[in-house]
Amino acid sequence: MILSRIRDFTSLRSATSRSRQLGFTLVELTAGIGLSALIGGVMVTAIFELNKASVNGQAQQAVTVQVRAATLWLERDISRAASSNVPDPGAPVATAQFDWTDESGAHVCIYALTGTDLIRTCDGTPSSVARYISGLQFTRSGSLLNVGFTATAPIGAGKSETVSINLAMRSG
């Protein structure tokens, strides 16, 4: 389309008198405005798409960070636990307690949700280890604990990740 326009443009120039070459013709001007509008439209669409991708990326990042934080703490405590209050076998529970004794004495760690915060209370000291968490549940099969939860980003169109991880308790 552009090429044919250029051809028209050059043939018109050589065919017509000199005085007509001064300034733009209406066709040239229309074509120019049309092209500018087309390019502008594409650019605006691209910018909006990029903005959407950026928000999605931030949401994804938020979910990944919270999942990682939650799994690291759970892995650490469950791998040390010698016993737990999670019924074996039994229905899933939303609050789990893990007990163990090491060289520094006896320890008790409790995991539970407060709102959407995953709270780890160890030896009476509570701390929030992950945010935007829901549906926390613990299921036990022998020394294997299955921890399930969902992390949902506070931004973006509900970007979330549902985790179901098997973690082994210290046997005996």
Place this chain on the structure above:
Amino acid sequence: MIAILKQTLKFLSGRQAAEAARSSGHRSSRSQRGVILVEALVAIAIMGSATTAMLTSLSSGAITTSRTALRGTADWLATSEANLIQEAPFQATPGTYTNIAPPTDYVVTNATTPVIGGDAQIQTVTITISYQGLVLVTTEILKVDR
């Protein structure tokens, strides 16, 4: 943007020069036209490459973020699989263990190989986590029959 402005200025000044040349009877307008076309093409090429470079760098950020997310999921899947295998009854080499149930589009596999210099009571278990055919995590654990 600066390139466009420069081109526009050149274009306009070129036109004025051609006009002046015409009124004074010189014949330089034909060569002026050629230069303007080439200049326009160069400007378009520069704009095109600049825009492409900008969009490429912006999209690479989005790709990195999504790869990090996939890798994060693959990490906890590998941990889950490893713990499940460690707690399962020992299977003679070569054999496989029951896999965890992964989320949609993820595939989890495991394979056992003998340990060099070891006996039948020890094996290496290789765990592979892939997403739509792309291998994200490969990890090895040792399992003993005890």
